[in-house]
Amino acid sequence: MTPPAVRAERLFRFFHSGDEEVLALRGVSLELAAGEWLALTGPSGSGKSTLLACLAGLDEPDGGNVWIAGRRITRRPEPARARLRGRHIGMLYQSGNLLEHLTVAQNIRFARRVARQPRDGDDVTDRLASVGLDGYADAPPGELSGGQAVRAALAVALANDPPVIIADEPTGELDEVTERAVLGLLAAHAATGTAVLVASHSRAVARAAHRVLRLRDGHLVDPGEYQGGR
Numbered sequence: 601m602t603p604p605a606v607r608a609e610r611l612f613r614f615f616h617s618g619d620e621e622v623l624a625l626r627g628v629s630l631e632l633a634a635g636e637w638l639a640l641t642g643p644s645g646s647g648k649s650t651l652l653a654c655l656a657g658l659d660e661p662d663g664g665n666v667w668i669a670g671r672r673i674t675r676r677p678e679p680a681r682a683r684l685r686g687r688h689i690g691m692l693y694q695s696g697n698l699l700e701h702l703t704v705a706q707n708i709r710f711a712r713r714v715a716r717q718p719r720d721g722d723d724v725t726d727r728l729a730s731v732g733l734d735g736y737a738d739a740p741p742g743e744l745s746g747g748q749a750v751r752a753a754l755a756v757a758l759a760n761d762p763p764v765i766i767a768d769e770p771t772g773e774l775d776e777v778t779e780r781a782v783l784g785l786l787a788a789h790a791a792t793g794t795a796v797l798v799a800s801h802s803r804a805v806a807r808a809a810h811r812v813l814r815l816r817d818g819h820l821v822d823p824g825e826y827q828g829g830r
């Protein structure tokens with residue numbers, strides 16, 4: 601049987617802030633199948649970013665484990681986590697994952713280098729066309745509009761052709777029309793078998809996703825109450 605694209609089992613994460621202990625995740629378990637698009641919602645501070653960081657191996661949970669395509673990414677040294685992330689996960693952030701001193705095309709090629717992808721897939725023309733950015737290969741990120749920057753960031757996140765996309769509030773700064781276009785791109789990727797996990801406050805994201813999970817105070821609220829439509 602094919603393992604889930606993402607599986608998390610009883611994740612705990614604590615932070616110390618002065619004398620206080622913050623329980624950012626309190627036993628979160630979830631599964632995401634290939635081709636499934638999951639929206640993660642919840643109030644500010646409920647643990648969404650912490651959960652995404654633990655799933656992507658950017659942060660190590662204090663308890664529990666995460667498997668990406670059947671491979672455990674937790675309890676491993678950072679280089680091993682980075683290798684798994686490079687091979688299996690595309691990360692998309694609100695603040696963008698573009699290096700300002702490189703052009704859009706150079707950003708994509710650099711992301712492929714980091715993920716140890718072969719050079720023969722370095723032609724970025726198709727990649728830019730697939731996110732609606734034909735003709736922007738030589739543009740520096742600083743000259744892109746907000747919507748174009750998110751599209752470019754998506755092309756960078758997809759540079760390693762990952763089976764899993766993890767996005768933290770990717771449309772937070774976009775107008776409705778541009779947000780819809782970006783959600784359309786994510787939907788298209790889910791339709792080709794990519795697992796998509798998007799943390800967002802946006803109702804449009806929750807409406808577009810196949811399934812909605814809601815975090816509150818570091819744990820998932822009864823999912824039955826929050827099923828979203830396709």
Ligand SMILES: Nc1ncnc2c1ncn2[C@@H]1O[C@H](COP(=O)(O)OP(=O)(O)OP(=O)(O)O)[C@@H](O)[C@H]1O
Nearest residue numbers: 615616617622624643644645646647648649650651
């Ligand atoms: N590095 C850290 N050190 C201390 N506390 C932290 C750290 N990272 C997160 N927290 C705390 O953990 C809790 C969850 O934070 P997190 O950023 O995951 O929430 P969030 O749901 O993503 O919020 P938002 O929607 O505002 O981005 C918060 O109480 C936050 O203050």
